[in-house]
Every structure is written in C-alpha cells, then in structure tokens.
Amino acid sequence: MAALYSSVCEKFILPLADVAIHHRVMRSYKFYKESQWWDRQRLISYQNTCLSKTLKIAYKEVPFYKNLYDSYLVDINNVSNITELPLLPFVTKDMLRASYPDKCTRSTKWPWREYCTSGSSGKPFAVRVDNMTMSHARALMLLRTIFSGWNIGEPFLQTGMTLDRGIVKRLKDILMRAQYVSAFNLSDPVLDHYLDLIERKKLKYIMGYAGSMYCLASRASETRCNLKLKGVVSWGDNLYQHYRDKIEKTFGCRVTDTYGCGEGIQIAAQCGLNNGAYHVFMPHVVVEIVDDEGQPVNPGESGNVVLTRLDPGAMPLLRYKVGDIARKSTDESCPCGRGLEMLTKIDGRDTDVIVTPNGNRLIVHFFTGILEYYQSVDTFKVIQEKSGEIIIEIVPRPDFQDTHWEQIKGEILQKGDPHLKIEMKIVKDIPLEISNKRRFVVSMIK
Numbered sequence: 208m209a210a211l212y213s214s215v216c217e218k219f220i221l222p223l224a225d226v227a228i229h230h231r232v233m234r235s236y237k238f239y240k241e242s243q244w245w246d247r248q249r250l251i252s253y254q255n256t257c258l259s260k261t262l263k264i265a266y267k268e269v270p271f272y273k274n275l276y277d278s279y280l281v282d283i284n285n286v287s288n289i290t291e292l293p294l295l296p297f298v299t300k301d302m303l304r305a306s307y308p309d310k311c312t313r314s315t316k317w318p319w320r321e322y323c324t325s326g327s328s329g330k331p332f333a334v335r336v337d338n339m340t341m342s343h344a345r346a347l348m349l350l351r352t353i354f355s356g357w358n359i360g361e362p363f364l365q366t367g368m369t370l371d372r373g374i375v376k377r378l379k380d381i382l383m384r385a386q387y388v389s390a391f392n393l394s395d396p397v398l399d400h401y402l403d404l405i406e407r408k409k410l411k412y413i414m415g416y417a418g419s420m421y422c423l424a425s426r427a428s429e430t431r432c433n434l435k436l437k438g439v440v441s442w443g444d445n446l447y448q449h450y451r452d453k454i455e456k457t458f459g460c461r462v463t464d465t466y467g468c469g470e471g472i473q474i475a476a477q478c479g480l481n482n483g484a485y486h487v488f489m490p491h492v493v494v495e496i497v498d499d500e501g502q503p504v505n506p507g508e509s510g511n512v513v514l515t516r517l518d519p520g521a522m523p524l525l526r527y528k529v530g531d532i533a534r535k536s537t538d539e540s541c542p543c544g545r546g547l548e549m550l551t552k553i554d555g556r557d558t559d560v561i562v563t564p565n566g567n568r569l570i571v572h573f574f575t576g577i578l579e580y581y582q583s584v585d586t587f588k589v590i591q592e593k594s595g596e597i598i599i600e601i602v603p604r605p606d607f608q609d610t611h612w613e614q615i616k617g618e619i620l621q622k623g624d625p626h627l628k629i630e631m632k633i634v635k636d637i638p639l640e641i642s643n644k645r646r647f648v649v650s651m652i653k
C-alpha cells in the first residue's frame with residue numbers, strides 16, 4: 208500500500224501539483240534521479256554544455272557579469288569547459304549585494320521570489336530565485352532524501368524555521384505526509400511533544416538542521432530508549448561527529464548529511480558508503496576547490512568552495528565563493544555506482560548551541576532565521592560567555608538604525624526566551640577564525 212502511494216505520488220499527484228503552482232520539481236527530479244548514474248565523462252560533458260549556455264546568458268543579460276568580465280578583459284568564448292573556469296574572477300556576496308537587484312538579475316519567463324539567507328558566513332544576503340531554479344533545488348532536496356532510504360510518500364517529521372506555512376506549503380505537507388514542526392523552540396517539553404508525534408504517527412524518518420536532530424536524539428536517549436527509526440537526514444549546520452554518534456546510536460539508523468546553500472543551490476549529499484563522502488550534484492552545480500588565487504588544489508587538499516550554478520535563473524551565480532572550505536575525494540568512483548564526483552570533508556559550518564534560562568536551545572538557524580531578514584546588518588556573531596546572557600556583535604551597514612536592533616532583540620526574546628539577557632556590540636569587523644572559518648554562534652559554556 209505504501210509503495211502504491213509512493214508511486215502514485217511521484218508519477219501523478221506531485222507532477223499535477225507542480226503544474227498548478229508553476230513549478231517543475233518532478234520533471235527535474237526525474238532527470239536528476241536518472242543522471243546520478245551516468246558515468247563521469249557524460250556528467251562532465253553535460254556540465255560543459257550548460258556552462259557555455261549559462262555564461263553567454265549571464266554576459267549578455269546581466270550587467271554585473273558583463274562589467275566584471277570586461278574589466279578583467281575576459282573573453283567568455285575562451286571558457287567553454289569547466290576546467291577553464293579559473294579564467295573567470297570570483298564573485299562574492301559583497302559584490303552581489305552591491306549590485307542587487309538591478310545589475311545582477313535578469314528576467315525569465317518564470318515567477319520569482321526574493322530569498323534572504325546568511326548561509327555559512329553570518330552575512331545577510333538577498334537572492335532572487337525563479338521557479339525553475341527553485342524547482343531544481345527542490346528536486347535535489349528529494350534526491351538527497353532518497354539517499355537515506357526514504358521513498359516519496361513515506362511519512363516523516365521535519366524541523367524547520369518557517370513558522371508561517373502558507374496554503375501551498377501546507378498542501379505539500381499533506382501530500383508528502385510531512386509533520387512540519389518548528390526548530391525555534393527546542394526545550395524539553397517541546398522535544399517530548401515531537402517525540403510523542405513520531406511515536407504516535409509511527410514515523411520512521413526525521414529530517415532537519417543537524418543541531419535540531421541532535422537535540423531531539425539527546426532528549427530521546429534520556430527518555431525513550433526504544434524509539435528506532437529507519438533514517439535521519441540533516442542539513443544546515445555542521446553535523447559534528449558527536450552529533451552523528453548520538454543520533455545514530457539513539458535511533459539505530461544512519462544519518463544522511465547533506466550540503467547546500469540558501470542561495471538556491473543544493474550541492475551534495477552522503478550516499479552512506481565510501482567513508483561518508485558527499486556526492487556532488489554535478490548536473491546542477493560545478494564545485495571547484497581552489498586556493499586563494501582561484502587555482503584548483505589537488506583532490507584531498509583543503510581549499511575554498513567556489514560554486515557555479517548551471518542554470519542561469521533570475522540571478523546567475525558563476526564562480527561564487529560561498530565561504531566554506533572543503534576537500535575533493537581522491538577516489539574516482541564509489542561502491543554505490545553513482546557517477547557523481549565526491550567531497551570528503553566540508554568545513555565552515557561550525558557552530559554551537561545556546562542554552563537559555565528557561566531551557567530552550569537556540570541553534571544557529573534560530574539566529575539566521577531572524578537576522579537574515581535585516582539587510583541593514585552586514586555581518587553578525589552570537590557569543591555566550593555567561594549562562595543566561597548573550598552578546599550579539601553586529602557589523603552594521605550604513606542604513607542600520609537603533610529601531611532595527613530593538614526589533615531583532617524583541618524577536619529573539621519572543622521566539623527564544625523572554626528571560627535571556629542580550630547585549631549588542633557594534634563592531635567594525637568580525638575576523639575569520641583559523642583556516643578562514645567563520646563560526647558565528649559561539650558558546651564558551653560547555
């Protein structure tokens with residue numbers, strides 16, 4: 208019966224829902240599901256074809272790229288192959304922010320939305336994403352989830368930061384049989400409620416931010432030792448080894464960790480083999496690992512992650528330096544048989560959990576879920592030195608006002624804990640930590 212619903216959902220219900228809301232998730236999903244098994248050469252030649260098209264569109268239709276490449280005297284006709292990408296300069300968040308929206312976006316036939324993200328750098332940043340790009344990203348969210356053994360239509364619990372689930376999202380939750388719960392509050396009574404829900408609805412899969420999965424597993428290990436699941440999928444912050452150990456031991460299943468960024472790019476996910484390597488979603492994104500001069504480093508060596516999304520969408524992202532550090536695998540192939548290349552390690556998502564006076568646990572996405580909507584904040588960092596208190600360092604942009612701080616503080620108190628003492632510190636800069644990492648939620652209380 209479950210297999211039948213899964214098949215009907217994948218083949219009929221979700222494609223129809225796509226048409227109704229002007230998306231193409233299931234069409235993209237079908238393509239990604241098939242192309243993950245292509246051999247490496249075929250995947251690379253597909254990337255080369257998409258790269259040429261995307262680069263030409265960006266140069267012709269997006270002033271930001273035309274000006275940038277002209278100023279670097281780059282002839283884009285010389286870049287027809289992914290190995291020639293180092294001929295192009297990097298693009299950073301700061302550069303895109305300075306040109307947003309008029310100079311770095313283009314019109315497409317699809318409706319678009321603006322998404323706010325602070326990714327892994329603590330810098331609020333707006334991106335324009337059209338329905339086609341969003342469809343690719345959502346299709347890959349499905350693909351990364353089936354890496355865990357889950358099938359479309361199987362019920363699951365998801366923790367997230369969107370409290371206001373509009374009608375379309377609520378409908379999607381019903382069709383997908385998702386129990387969507389908030390990760391804003393992760394105090395013991397709330398975690399108990401989520402665990403009750405998992406037991407009552409007989410859910411076998413849970414998904415969400417690594418920090419929230421860890422909080423849920425920690426609570427389950429204290430209160431109910433028999434709650435076993437089939438799979439856990441994590442995203443967002445770093446899945447530390449002790450997070451993984453706790454979750455896998457408590458729930459008796461594997462954690463599938465995934466890597467994406469809020470800018471409409473899904474990057475990679477673990478298949479569960481090859482020592483936890485992450486398969487890169489090659490038909491969607493070119494991942495380069497480069498040194499500070501933009502030259503590729505050898506597989507196995509650490510370097511900056513630079514992304515090129517292969518569909519131009521409403522806001523092309525070409526050689527976009529996302530702010531993370533990673534390594535490519537030295538292995539050419541994986542026992543799972545997928546042709547997708549692999550990353551072995553991803554850094555840059557390090558973060559801590561803040562515990563509040565009333566016992567709530569604030570994960571990094573609690574803060575990004577509030578602060579990324581304030582474009583007047585250039586960069587932020589949350590520091591807990593003493594129990595019950597936090598300091599928020601803010602690098603302001605010129606339009607930052609005291610009222611913005613009052614609103615930010617008000618939201619943190621209301622959604623997190625009214626008893627938390629919060630101090631703001633305006634700073635000029637928030638330096639990177641060793642190895643270029645930016646850890647933007649830091650707790651000195653262990």
Ligand SMILES: [Zn+2]
Nearest residue numbers: 478480541543
């Ligand atoms: Zn694999």
